[in-house]
Amino acid sequence: xxxxxxxxxxxxxxxxxxxxxxxxxxxxxxxxxxxxxxxxxxxxxxxxxxxxxxxxxxxxxxxxxxxxxxxxxxxxxxxxxxxxxxxxxxxxxxxxxxxxxxxxxxxxxxxxxxxxxxxxxxxxxxxxxxxxxxxxxxxxxxxxxxxxxxxxxxxxxxxxx
Amino acid sequence: xxxxxxxxxxxxxxxxxxxxxxxxxxxxxxxxxxxxxxxxxxxxxxxxxxxxxxxxxxxxxxxxxxxxxxxxxxxxxxxxxxxxxxxxxxxxxxxxxxxxxxxxxxxxxxxxxxxxxxxxxxxxxxxxxxxxxxxxxxxxxxxxxxxxxxxxxxxxxxxxxxxxxxxxxxxxxxxxxxxxxxxxxxxxxxxxxxxxxxxxxxxxxxxxxxxxxxxxxxxxxxxxxxxxxxxxxxxxxxxxxxxxxxxxxxxxxxxxxxxxxxxxxxxxxxxxxxxxxxxxxxxxxxxxxxxxxxxxxxxxxxxxxxxxxxxxxxxxxxxxxxxxxxxxxxxxxxxxxxxxxxxxxxxxxxxxxxxxxxxxxxxxxxxxxxxxxxxxxxxxxxxxxxxxxxxxxxxxxxxxxxxxxxxxxxxxxxxxxxxxxxxxxxxxxxxxxxxxxxxxxxxxxxxxxxxxxxxxxxxxxxxxxxxxxxxxxxxxxxxxxxxxxxxxxxxxxxxxxxxxxxxxxxxxxxxxxxxxxxxxxxxxxxxxxxxxxxxxxxxxxxxxxxxxxxxxxxxxxxxxxxxxxxxxxxxxxxxxxxxxx
Numbered sequence: 001x002x003x004x005x006x007x008x009x010x011x012x013x014x015x016x017x018x019x020x021x022x023x024x025x026x027x028x029x030x031x032x033x034x035x036x037x038x039x040x041x042x043x044x045x046x047x048x049x050x051x052x053x054x055x056x057x058x059x060x061x062x063x064x065x066x067x068x069x070x071x072x073x074x075x076x077x078x079x080x081x082x083x084x085x086x087x088x089x090x091x092x093x094x095x096x097x098x099x100x101x102x103x104x105x106x107x108x109x110x111x112x113x114x115x116x117x118x119x120x121x122x123x124x125x126x127x128x129x130x131x132x133x134x135x136x137x138x139x140x141x142x143x144x145x146x147x148x149x150x151x152x153x154x155x156x157x158x159x160x161x
Numbered sequence: 162x163x164x165x166x167x168x169x170x171x172x173x174x175x176x177x178x179x180x181x182x183x184x185x186x187x188x189x190x191x192x193x194x195x196x197x198x199x200x201x202x203x204x205x206x207x208x209x210x211x212x213x214x215x216x217x218x219x220x221x222x223x224x225x226x227x228x229x230x231x232x233x234x235x236x237x238x239x240x241x242x243x244x245x246x247x248x249x250x251x252x253x254x255x256x257x258x259x260x261x262x263x264x265x266x267x268x269x270x271x272x273x274x275x276x277x278x279x280x281x282x283x284x285x286x287x288x289x290x291x292x293x294x295x296x297x298x299x300x301x302x303x304x305x306x307x308x309x310x311x312x313x314x315x316x317x318x319x320x321x322x323x324x325x326x327x328x329x330x331x332x333x334x335x336x337x338x339x340x341x342x343x344x345x346x347x348x349x350x351x352x353x354x355x356x357x358x359x360x361x362x363x364x365x366x367x368x369x370x371x372x373x374x375x376x377x378x379x380x381x382x383x384x385x386x387x388x389x390x391x392x393x394x395x396x397x398x399x400x401x402x403x404x405x406x407x408x409x410x411x412x413x414x415x416x417x418x419x420x421x422x423x424x425x426x427x428x429x430x431x432x433x434x435x436x437x438x439x440x441x442x443x444x445x446x447x448x449x450x451x452x453x454x455x456x457x458x459x460x461x462x463x464x465x466x467x468x469x470x471x472x473x474x475x476x477x478x479x480x481x482x483x484x485x486x487x488x489x490x491x492x493x494x495x496x497x498x499x500x501x502x503x504x505x506x507x508x509x510x511x512x513x514x515x516x517x518x519x520x521x522x523x524x525x526x527x528x529x530x531x532x533x534x535x536x537x538x539x540x541x542x543x544x545x546x547x548x549x550x551x552x553x554x555x556x557x558x559x560x561x562x563x564x565x566x567x568x569x570x571x572x573x574x575x576x577x578x579x580x581x582x583x584x585x586x587x588x589x590x591x592x593x594x595x596x597x598x599x600x601x602x603x604x605x606x607x608x609x610x611x612x613x614x615x616x617x618x619x620x621x622x623x624x625x626x627x628x629x630x631x632x633x634x635x636x637x638x639x640x641x642x643x644x645x646x647x648x649x650x651x652x653x654x655x656x657x658x659x660x661x662x663x664x665x666x667x668x669x670x671x672x673x674x675x676x677x678x679x680x681x682x683x684x685x686x687x688x689x690x691x692x693x694x695x696x697x698x699x700x701x702x703x704x705x706x707x708x709x710x711x712x713x714x715x716x717x718x719x720x721x722x723x724x725x726x727x728x729x730x731x732x733x734x735x736x737x738x739x740x741x742x
Contacts, residue, residue: 012363015312020304027305057490064487070309070329073363 002055004033006079006155007062009048010040012071020069021048030054030062034087034152045073049154078155085155089133090115091124094144103143110136121146169201175223182354187316187347188217191280194323196223197355200251202242202608203227204235208255209295210282213347225608227637230629232259234601236266237627240275241602244588245563246609247400249276249331256283257295260341261302265595268306270337272592273421274398276330277337278323279307285345286314300341308336316349320356328359333366334485335398366484370501370509377497378456378480379515385454387476387523388414391437391466394421394591395459395483397584401504402426405458408507411514415527417445419460421591424581428560434527435536438466439727440573443534444527446725446733452477459483459503462492463592472732482506536577544718545697547571547646551578554616554644557701562614563606565589567599567623570652573723575618597626603641604633614642614705621647621674628675631684634710642704643686643712645677648719656722660737661729681712690714 011017018037025032033051040047052062059077066075078085095103100122107114107124110132116123126136130153137148179193191214195203202225207215218226229235232254239250250270254263260281270277284293300310309329311322319342326338382388396405402425409416409432417437418425426433435442437449449455455477460466462481467473470492481488481495482503489498499506538548551574554562560580565588566572572589581587588606590598603617624645634641651669658666678688687707691697697715704711724739 016300016304016310019301023304061487061491067363068334068485068487070361070364 002053002058004051004053004079005059005077006049006051006083006085006153007059008076008078008155009050009066009072010074010076011046011048012073013044013046014071017046017071018048020071021050021066024065024069025050025052025062028061028065030058036152036154038154049078049152051153076157078157081161082158083155084158085129085153086127087130087133087151087153088125088127089136089148089150091126091137091140091145092121092147093124093140094120094146095122096120099143103140106136106139112136169224172196172199178223180355182352184350184352186213186217186350187319187342188213190316190319190351190353191323191342191347192217192221192223193353194320194355195251198323198327199248200224203251203253204229204238204242204605205253206232206235206255206259208259208282210256210259210284210344211253211347213344214253214280214282214342227604227608227633229601230632231627232262233266233597234604234627234630234633236263236277236279237269237595237598237601238605238608238630239277240266240270240598241565241588241605242609243270243275243277243605244602245585245606247398247585248609249278249327250605251278251280253280254282255295256281256299257297259295260297260299264303264306265593265597267303267337267339269590269593269595269598271306271308273590274335274394275337276335278326278330279337279339281339281341282347283312283341283343286343287345289343300339303339306337307339308334310339310341312341312343313346314343316346316351319346320353324357325359325361328361329364333364366502367486367500368484368502368505370482370499370506374497374499375506375509378499379510379513381454381478381480381497382412382414382515382517384519385517386519387452388412388454388456388517388520389434389448389452389477390414390416391419391449391455391457391460392416392422392425393419393458393460395503396422396425396507399459399484399502399504401459401502401507402584404504404507404511407511411511411516413517413520413524414456415448415524417441417448419463419466419591420576420589422460423576423587424584427582428580429582431528432524434531436576438463438733439468440577440723440725441466441727441733442536443725443736443738444530446727446736447530448527449474449477450732450734454478454480456480457482458507461488464492467492468727468731468733468735538724541718542694545691545693545715547574547648547715547717547721548578549694550644550646550697550715550717551575551618553697553701554618555579557705558614558616562586562616563588563603563610565599565603565606565615565617567619568594568596569620569623570648570656570721570723571618571620571646573653574646596623599623600643601627601630603643604630604639607639607641615640616642616644618644618646620652621645621649621671621677622651624677625674628680631681631686631710631712635685638709640709643681643710645712645714647674647677647714647716648721649674650719652721653723655720656726659722660726677712677714687711688714690716692716
């Protein structure tokens with residue numbers, strides 16, 4: 001059965017490491033829904049969070065193949081445990097002054113924020129799980145989305161694990 | 162027989178000479194590091210981006226450097242050296258076209274898990290990314306076909322990188338490691354203070370297997386009525402052939418060895434079933450298909466071995482022993498997965514030997530099948546048969562030579578009819594099936610073993626892919642016996658076209674090939690030709706008696722096919738037996 005998996009990969013912060021990881025996914029026919037990279041808690045190591053789709057056998061191969069890369073220190077299957085997954089999106093939406101209160105109302109309900117106001121547009125910043133961001137986008141679409149940028153998912157296991 | 166290859170000094174002497182901390186260039190660091198890693202032979206080709214390195218090589222006598230005539234020759238030679246010796250093969254090429262000419266050889270080594278350190282030059286760090294003259298992103302190009310790679314941007318990193326590269330190449334599942342050195346890095350100077358420490362956090366190959374899994378395997382052997390061992394190249398690479406012999410003989414389990422596993426177990430032994438797979442024996446393929454326990458040791462269930470995966474070993478409980486965890490379950494799900502070094506696993510198993518006591522009838526069945534369905538072909542008195550040629554080579558050398566092959570029909574005939582009884586005596590491109598590999602890899606093998614007889618068996622197609630290396634043999638008096646099995650076509654392609662593409666022989670005629678005898682002579686290598694058995698016996702004897710390199714061409718029957726054959730999409734017991742039916 002194919003489903004969505006979220007995995008965290010702790011890697012040496014070396015040039016080319018993102019290429020090694022993404023290249024591995026490409027040539028082995030694994031799918032990448034989203035990939036985010038940034039610093040980790042330890043200097044010299046970066047953490048990648050990859051959302052992928054496939055059955056359990058595929059996931060097992062992904063983990064094993066990732067471990068074959070010399071720069072990969074650790075692979076953690078986040079979605080096997082309760083996790084917190086968050087994504088950030090910036091959405092530039094058309095808005096004449098008359099529409100603003102209505103949009104602000106939506107933004108408030110979603111606990112999002114308006115981070116910039118232009119004469120004919122607003123920039124909305126929304127943080128949350130993927131579904132929340134999808135919902136925000138759906139609600140803003142009727143006003144006319146001029147630009148949209150999503151970061152992809154970053155995630156961690158809940159609690160002390 | 163011996164090659165006139167001068168002896169190298171002992172590593173200990175050289176260590177003393179080069180271990181002194183000293184301010185030197187990146188190029189000198191490279192050469193000294195290679196010596197300290199135990200390298201005694203390097204294959205290479207100079208060019209603009211490695212000129213500092215070649216300048217440092219001027220008068221440097223602490224390892225051999227062989228100037229090949231093409232970078233592809235250099236890397237296949239390094240590969241042959243590594244396979245024959247068990248040491249890391251090293252080659253050097255310049256940036257851009259020099260580096261890209263290595264790609265086929267790197268992929269060949271990667272597919273067959275051969276330890277190589279590949280050194281390429283690159284344009285100066287200030288020019289990287291500007292599409293400078295002879296610039297190519299070789300680390301990017303080779304990422305999918307290297308175990309690891311480095312682009313060295315700082316000369317201070319060079320000693321560590323070289324040391325890591327050798328460690329990575331020759332431990333765990335072995336493979337090629339690329340080091341790309343920009344020209345200014347090879348020129349820059351720094352204090353070289355050799356250190357042997359390593360810090361590779363993400364790299365800890367599992368050598369020791371899980372004890373509980375070994376117990377499960379031994380219980381399975383006790384219960385098995387039709388057990389089979391499938392041994393691959395991993396047994397040879399781990400040095401586990403003696404442990405394998407003990408395991409097979411103490412358990413009494415019939416064994417089949419894959420193409421890369423030939424030589425891991427003596428072919429004359431009564432428990433040996435031959436090679437499995439597409440051109441495997443009747444006994445091995447039917448053995449696997451009927452087995453109730455299949456113990457895979459250091460083989461990766463390649464599709465040439467398994468045939469149609471859906472119907473592979475349908476009755477068997479599968480045990481898979483491999484040092485690379487990613488191989489386990491990749492193609493064939495394992496009931497008992499064992500991650501570990503093949504030699505270590507086998508030695509642990511040998512501590513408490515278990516005999517497959519329920520398999521008596523099975524052993525008899527295997528024996529009977531070997532008698533009833535041996536490999537055979539219809540010989541001819543008017544034409545030379547390629548199988549006969551290989552048998553003749555085997556008989557006259559008593560199976561003692563190191564044999565390297567190219568890729569195609571001759572490769573399969575050599576695998577079938579030359580009888581290997583020791584490891585590292587059979588050198589062939591298995592995974593990638595690289596034409597052009599056979600001849601240069603023999604040069605490397607001869608450099609590794611100057612005292613042994615090295616025979617390079619080629620087709621007339623593959624011989625033309627790296628024939629320029631005849632020069633290396635001539636200049637360095639490398640006494641490889643170069644066999645060309647000439648059937649005037651691309652034989653394996655012809656065979657597929659005959660059997661699968663309804664005799665539509667598209668573009669396989671090699672008319673226009675050179676006169677191989679004259680080609681050899683043009684390079685200063687002795688050339689001999691035979692078109693019948695009498696001549697064949699005579700020229701082969703002459704070749705064996707001639708010191709130095711000899712090219713021997715056997716003009717064989719054009720339409721001969723390799724049998725048995727399993728066509729793609731079939732299970733391995735659905736075999737075309739051809740002439741031998």
